[in-house]
Amino acid sequence: MRLHIKHNTNYTYETPVQNSIQYLRLTPRNTPQQRILEWTLTTPGETSQMTDGFGNLVTVMTLDEPVSDITLTAEGVVDLTGTPLTRDDTPFPPQVFLRHTPLTETSPAIRAFASRYSPHKRSLLKLMKDLRDHVRFNPGATTVTHTAAEAFELQAGVCQDHTHIFIACCRHIGVPVRYVSGYIHSQGDEHLATHAWAEAWLGRSWHTFDVVNTLSVAESHIKLATGLDYRDAAPVRGVRSGGGTEHLDTRAWVTQPGDNQ
Amino acid sequence: MLIEPPAEGLYDELFDSDNRVRPHCRMLEQWLIHSDEDLIAEKRREADVLFQRLGITFNVYGEELGADRLIPFDLIPRVISAADWQKLQAGLRQRVQALNRFLFDIYHDYDIVRAGVISAEQVFANPQYQPGMQQMKLPRNLYAHIAGIDLIRHNDGDFYVLEDNLRCPSGVSYMLENRRMMMRLFPELFAQTPVAPVDHYPNLLGETLRAASLKPDPTVVVLTPGRFNSAYFEHAFLARQMGVELVEGPDLFVRDNRVFMKTTIGPQQVDVIYRRIDDDFLDPLAGNPDSLLGVPGLYAAYRSGHVVLANAMGTGVADDKSIYPYVPDMIRFYLNEEPILKNVPTWQCRKEKDLQYVLEHLEELVVKEAQGAGGYGMLIGPKASRKELATFRALLKAKPENYIAQPTLSLSTCPTFVNDGIAPRHLDLRPFVLSGKKIQMVPGGLTRVALKEGSLVVNSSQGGGTKDTWVLEDDRC
Numbered sequence: 058m059r060l061h062i063k064h065n066t067n068y069t070y071e072t073p074v075q076n077s078i079q080y081l082r083l084t085p086r087n088t089p090q091q092r093i094l095e096w097t098l099t100t101p102g103e104t105s106q107m108t109d110g111f112g113n114l115v116t117v118m119t120l121d122e123p124v125s126d127i128t129l130t131a132e133g134v135v136d137l138t139g140t141p142l143t144r145d146d147t148p149f150p151p152q153v154f155l156r157h158t159p160l161t162e163t164s165p166a167i168r169a170f171a172s173r174y175s176p177h178k179r180s181l182l183k184l185m186k187d188l189r190d191h192v193r194f195n196p197g198a199t200t201v202t203h204t205a206a207e208a209f210e211l212q213a214g215v216c217q218d219h220t221h222i223f224i225a226c227c228r229h230i231g232v233p234v235r236y237v238s239g240y241i242h243s244q245g246d247e248h249l250a251t252h253a254w255a256e257a258w259l260g261r262s263w264h265t266f267d268v269v270n271t272l273s274v275a276e277s278h279i280k281l282a283t284g285l286d287y288r289d290a291a292p293v294r295g296v297r298s299g300g301g302t303e304h305l306d307t308r309a310w311v312t313q314p315g316d317n318q
Numbered sequence: 319m320l321i322e323p324p325a326e327g328l329y330d331e332l333f334d335s336d337n338r339v340r341p342h343c344r345m346l347e348q349w350l351i352h353s354d355e356d357l358i359a360e361k362r363r364e365a366d367v368l369f370q371r372l373g374i375t376f377n378v379y380g381e382e383l384g385a386d387r388l389i390p391f392d393l394i395p396r397v398i399s400a401a402d403w404q405k406l407q408a409g410l411r412q413r414v415q416a417l418n419r420f421l422f423d424i425y426h427d428y429d430i431v432r433a434g435v436i437s438a439e440q441v442f443a444n445p446q447y448q449p450g451m452q453q454m455k456l457p458r459n460l461y462a463h464i465a466g467i468d469l470i471r472h473n474d475g476d477f478y479v480l481e482d483n484l485r486c487p488s489g490v491s492y493m494l495e496n497r498r499m500m501m502r503l504f505p506e507l508f509a510q511t512p513v514a515p516v517d518h519y520p521n522l523l524g525e526t527l528r529a530a531s532l533k534p535d536p537t538v539v540v541l542t543p544g545r546f547n548s549a550y551f552e553h554a555f556l557a558r559q560m561g562v563e564l565v566e567g568p569d570l571f572v573r574d575n576r577v578f579m580k581t582t583i584g585p586q587q588v589d590v591i592y593r594r595i596d597d598d599f600l601d602p603l604a605g606n607p608d609s610l611l612g613v614p615g616l617y618a619a620y621r622s623g624h625v626v627l628a629n630a631m632g633t634g635v636a637d638d639k640s641i642y643p644y645v646p647d648m649i650r651f652y653l654n655e656e657p658i659l660k661n662v663p664t665w666q667c668r669k670e671k672d673l674q675y676v677l678e679h680l681e682e683l684v685v686k687e688a689q690g691a692g693g694y695g696m697l698i699g700p701k702a703s704r705k706e707l708a709t710f711r712a713l714l715k716a717k718p719e720n721y722i723a724q725p726t727l728s729l730s731t732c733p734t735f736v737n738d739g740i741a742p743r744h745l746d747l748r749p750f751v752l753s754g755k756k757i758q759m760v761p762g763g764l765t766r767v768a769l770k771e772g773s774l775v776v777n778s779s780q781g782g783g784t785k786d787t788w789v790l791e792d793d794r795c
Contacts, residue, residue: 119572156443
C-alpha cells in the first residue's frame with residue numbers, strides 16, 4: 058500500500074524565541090515493513106543529523122535568530138510492504154525493553170490490573186482489549202508529561218497514554234515491550250493521523266499492539282521512531298529561551314491515492 | 319603517647335597479631351610513642367584551621383543547604399608496604415581493564431552475554447544500561463577513564479574489592495590535600511620515610527583526559543552541577559590544578575553537533591568534558607527533560623563523535639552491585655587471567671535461593687541496595703535493631719532484585735587519634751585508576767576511617783573521616 062504523508066507542526070509564541078535547539082524524530086527509516094520512496098523535512102533552522110542508540114534518525118535543529126513561530130513540515134511517500142514484524146531490527150537484545158522509565162513505572166492499581174494476564178499473545182490481546190475498555194480515548198484529558206499511572210487513574214487519555222499503560226503492564230509481567238511513534242492511515246479519520254502504539258517481544262519476534270484501535274497488525278502504520286517510552290521516540294523534543302507561553306498546532310494527513318481528501 | 323592495642327581477631331595495619339609492630343611501620347610507631355600529647359593536640363587544631371580556610375568542606379544530603387561540614391582528618395597516616403602496593407596495583411590495572419572491556423562489549427556485540435557468562439536480563443534490563451550508547455565508537459574504546467575502586471583488608475590480611483565506582487568517583491582532592499597537610503605539619507616525618515609522592519595526580523588526570531580525545535591538542539573542561547553539589551570543592555580544585563576551565567551547563571552550548579564554551583573572546587570548541595553530572599542530567603533533550611544542569615544537544619554532539627565525555631555515559635551498569643559478583647568472571651573472560659584482587663562473596667537477592675539464605679541469616683549479613691551509594695539505605699545485620707531487621711525483611715520481600723547481601727567483613731583497623739588518646743578504628747581504601755593511553759595511578763588513594771568506636775561505616779556522609787595514605791617506596795627501613 059502506497060501512502061502519502063504530510064505532517065505540520067506549528068509553534069507560536071507570545072514573545073519572540075531567542076534561540077532553540079530541537080531533536081526531531083520526523084524521518085522514517087527503511088525497514089522490511091516500510092520503504093521510504095520520498096521524504097523531506099523542512100525546518101526554519103540549521104540542521105544536522107544523527108542516529109540515536111535505538112537506530113532512530115534524528116535531525117538536530119538549532120535556531121539563533123529571534124522568531125515568533127516555528128513550523129516543521131515532514132512530507133513524503135511510503136510503501137507499506139505487508140511484511141510481518143519478525144526478528145529484531147534494532148542492534149541489541151529485546152531485554153533492553155524490560156526496564157521501566159518514569160513514564161511507564163507501575164502503580165499498585167496497574168500491577169493489580171496487569172497480574173491478571175500472562176506473557177502470551179492471546180492473553181496480551183485480551184489485555185489490550187480490556188485496557189481499551191477501561192481507559193477512554195479522550196483528547197485533552199492528559200498532556201505529554203502524564204505517566205502511565207496517572208492516566209490509568211484518570212481512566213482517560215490518548216494513544217500515548219494507552220501505549221504507556223500497556224507497556225507498564227507488559228513489563229510488569231516480564232514482557233519486553235517498546236514504544237513506537239508514527240502515523241496511521243485510517244479511512245474514517247476519527248483519530249489524529251499522528252499515532253503511537255506498542256511492540257511486544259514474545260519469544261521470537263515482535264508483535265504489534267495498537268491499543269487505541271485494538272489492532273494487532275500494523276497494516277496501515279508508518280513507524281517514525283522507537284524507544285523505551287514517549288521521551289525516547291517523541292517526534293519533537295526541544296528547549297528554547299524566551300518565547301513566553303507556547304501554542305502548539307500539529308496536523309497530519311495520511312492519504313492513499315484515491316482517498317477522498 | 320600510649321597506643322591502645324588492636325582488638326583480637328582483626329587485622330591491624332600497624333601491629334601484627336602478636337601486637338608487634340609490623341616491620342615497615344616501625345618508624346611511624348616510634349614517632350607516635352615519642353610524640354608529645356600537647357604538640358599533637360596543637361597540630362590537630364592547626365590542621366582544622368587550615369582545612370577550614372582552604373574550604374575543604376562538604377554538604378551532607380538531607381541536611382539544610384549551606385551546612386558545610388569539615389571532613390575530620392586524622393593525623394596518623396595509614397601505611398601500605400611496597401610489596402602490598404605492587405600486588406594491589408597489578409590487581410587494579412587488571413580489574414579496570416576488564417571493566418572497560420565489559421563496557422565496550424555490552425554496547426557492541428555482547429559476547430559475554432552470548433557466551434552465557436551473565437544473563438541478558440541482568441545487563442540490558444539494568445536501569446544503568448544506556449541504550450543511547452549502543453554501537454558508539456569511542457576513542458581507544460574507553461568508557462571508565464577515571465575509576466575509584468573501594469578496597470578493604472579482611473582479617474586474613476588480604477585486600478578485597480568492596481565496590482567499583484565508575485560514574486563520577488569523588489574524594490581524590492582529599493587524598494591530595496591530606497598529603498599536603500601532613501607534609502606541612504610534619505616535614506621531618508617525610509625526611510625519614512620513603513613515602514611515594516601523590517601530588518602528580520592532577521598531571522596524570524590531565525594527561526588521561528587529553529588522551530580521551532584523538533585530537534592533537536584537545537580543549538578539556540570540568541563540568542560541575544554547581545556550588546550546591548557536595549563535591550563542588552573537588553570540581554573546582556581539580557580544574558584549577560589541571561589548568562582547565564570549570565564550567566556549568568549554561569556556560570556551554572551546542573551548534574552543528576559540536577560543543578562550545580562561551581568565552582570573553584567568543585565561542586571556543588570543547589573536545590573533552592570531565593563531567594561530574596549524572597547521565598540523566600547531561601542533556602534535557604535526551605534524559606531528564608527538567609534538567610537545568612546539563613547542555614541541550616550534548617547527546618547529539620557526543621553521539622556524533624565531536625566531543626568526549628569522561629566518564630562515558632552508561633558506565634553505571636558495570637559498577638552496579640548486581641553486576642559486581644561477575645567481575646572475576648569478566649577478568650577470566652576478557653583477559654584470560656585469574657583475578658589478582660578478591661571479590662567479597664555476594665548473595666543476589668534476585669535469586670530465590672539467595673534471598674532465602676539472606677532472610678534466614680539477616681543478623682549476620684550486610685544488605686545493600688543494588689543501586690545505592692554513599693552508605694544510605696544499607697543494613698548491617700550484627701548492629702541492627704529488631705525494628706531495623708524487620709524493616710529490611712519487608713523491603714527484601716517486596717523488591718528482592720533491589721538488594722544484595724554480603725558477609726560482615728572485618729575491616730582492618732589503624733591507630734587513630736580519639737578523644738582520650740590513640741585507639742584502633744576501621745578503615746577502607748579508594749585508589750583512583752586512570753585509563754588513557756595506558757592505565758596509571760598514583761600510589762595509594764583515599765583512606766577513609768570510621769571514627770566511631772566499632773563502626774564499619776566509613777562514608778563521610780555517615781561520620782567517617784580521612785587519613786593520609788602512605789605507600790612506601792622501599793620496605794627496608
